[in-house]
Amino acid sequence: MRTLTELAFDNRFARLGDVFSTAIEPQPLDDPQLVVASPAAMALLDLPPSEADEPLFTQLFSGHKIWATAEPRAMVYSGHQFGAYNPQLGDGRGLLLGEVRNEAGQYWDLHLKGAGLTPYSRMGDGRAVLRSSIREFLASEHLHALGIPSSRALCVTASSTTVYRERPERGAMLLRLAPSHVRFGHFEFFYYTRQHEALRQLLDHVIGAHFAECLEHPEPYRAFFREVLERTASLIAHWQAYGFCHGVMNTDNMSILGITFDFGPYAFLDDFDARLICNHSDDSGRYSFENQVPIAHWNLAALAQALTPFVAVEALQETLALFLPLYQAQWLDLMRRRLGLTRAEDGDQALVQRLLGLMQESAVDYTGFFRELGERAPGEALARLREDFVDLAGFDRWAADYQARVAAEAGEQAARRARMHAVNPRYILRNYLAQQVIEAAERGDYAPVRELHAVLSRPFDEQPGRERYAERPPEWGKHLAISCSS
Incomplete structure (x- = not known):
């Protein structure tokens, strides 16, 4: 293990130069206070949990101090936002502090959100608020615990700095981790500005650092696009299987690594509703839950366009055609597991779709249904559900078909229960739970967010004394309006 002062920085992206990012220092928050830290995320940097108790920890992650070997940079990129191209975006309130190489040889970007004004802040103030910082922290670490690819969150630091959104709020900073913070929008920026040599340099950097296996392919750039597509298909399959709605799937919010990235007005389904729009700013429903699959495909097509200087259009089109079959196969496999089925059969797609249709019609709690289904023998569980x-x-027709399907696979109930509980969470990050701990944190009480984080870090485990976190939400908690404002 290491201390904070012993982190080893190797800032590969910064070495690409000023074409790709701008050097800038973070602007400190007033009266910083540690809200919550993730021991699991700290371990990625070889930091023991005790380091979070050191005053230096809060100083570093509130902008008051910085490592001598860190090289803070604001990254430039563009992107399609709600389908319209925005020619220049960039890190408007975040900074890539640098890249840390851990003892296992892994690289982790340290990215500080809410670090102040940058050349890409446009009309913004460069700040983040406590509300959104807590939401991103909880979601990042919870998704990882669920087995869904995601950026990680090290800590949230609050302050007395006032930030103005719809109302005055407390300013905060979030330190997030990812192997890379490169987005689809990075490639779009250099394509649409016709900086094709810079685009090639970016491609070579990303492939060398994160997709080295593609270098063995006769067409490395084509192989790279296929790998990005496969990872994205897998990510979206996990979102859909576990009821996660991102809310703002702009191309600048799509990670090149196929991980969940840039959390805004996200939501996990409470009652199953394929038409859920979790972002109250999304008037057209472009980013509704059911639209996440076609939007991911659309975003991949936008990335493909940016690669046309180096990959033949026909090759890109052939690769794009793989997305839906890859997504469908992975999603169906995940849903089989959630239903406790161990082998594939031809009627599985129809069986799952019939269930979802019934759940939609009856507004059935999505997480609770699958957990309850595995809790008891099929007949007993179905009678309760x-x-x-x-x-x-x-439902009776579906239940009869499901029971016949389970009976054909045989096996003991104890093994089935263990198998299903390993993939069906007992606890899920519901919006009302996040809202409750946010309100407490805004009053200066950080104990609730720390406890919720601890619960969500073990979503599949029974946690005696914490049963209330698994309860169905109250009616007021099902319809919270979440905006992009952060």
Whole structure:
């Protein structure tokens, strides 16, 4: 293990030069206070949990101090936002502090959100608020615990600095980690500004640092695009299987690594609703839950366009055609596991779709259904779950088909229960739970967010004394309006 002062920086992206980012120092927050830290994320940097108790920890992650070998840079990129191209975006309130190489040889970007004005802040103030910082922290670490690829969150630091959004709020900083913070929008920026040599340099950097296996392919850039597509298909399959709605799938919010990235007005499904729009600014429903699959495909097409100087259009089109089959296969495999099925059969797609249709019609709690289904023997569990459905005849037909499917696979209930509970969480990050701990934190009480983080870090485990975190949400908690404002 290391101390904070012993972190080893090797700033590969910074060495690309000023074409790709701008050197700038973070602007400190007033009266910084540590809100919450993730021991699991700290371990990625070989930091023991005790380091979070050191005054230096809060000083570093509130902009008051910086490592001598860090090289803070604001990255430039562009992107399609709600389908319209925005020619220049960039890190408007975040800084890539540098890249840390851990003892296992892994590289982790340290990215500080809410670090103040940059050349890319446009009309913004360069700040983040406590509310959104807590939401991103909780989601990042919870998704990872669920087995869903995500950027990570090291800590949240609050302050007495006032930030103005719809109302005055407390300013905060979030330190997030990822192997890379390069987005689809990075490639779009250099393509649309016709800086093709810089685009090639970016491609070579990203492939060499994160996709080295593509260098063995006769067409490395084509192989790179396929790998990005496969990772993105897998990511979206996990989102859809676990009921995660991102809310702002702009191309500048799409990670080149296929991880969940840039959290805004996200939501996990409470009652199953494929038409859920979790961003109240999304008037057209472009980023609704059911649209995440076609939007991911659309975003990959936008990335493909940016690669046309180096990859034949026909090759890119052939690769794009793989997205839906890859997504479908992975999503169906995940749903089989959630249903406790161990082998594939031809009727599985219809079985899952029929269930989702029934859940939609009856507003059934999505997380609770699957957990309850594995808790008892199929007949007993289905008899209990039947009470939640409106179309009883339709549910009975589905239940009979499901029971026959389970019976054909045989196996003991204890093994089935263990298998299903390993993939069906007991605890999920519901919006009302996040709202409750945010309100406490805004009053200066950080104990609730720390406890919720601890619960969500073990989502599949029974946690005696914490049963209230697994309860269905109250009606007021199902319809919280979340905006992009942060």
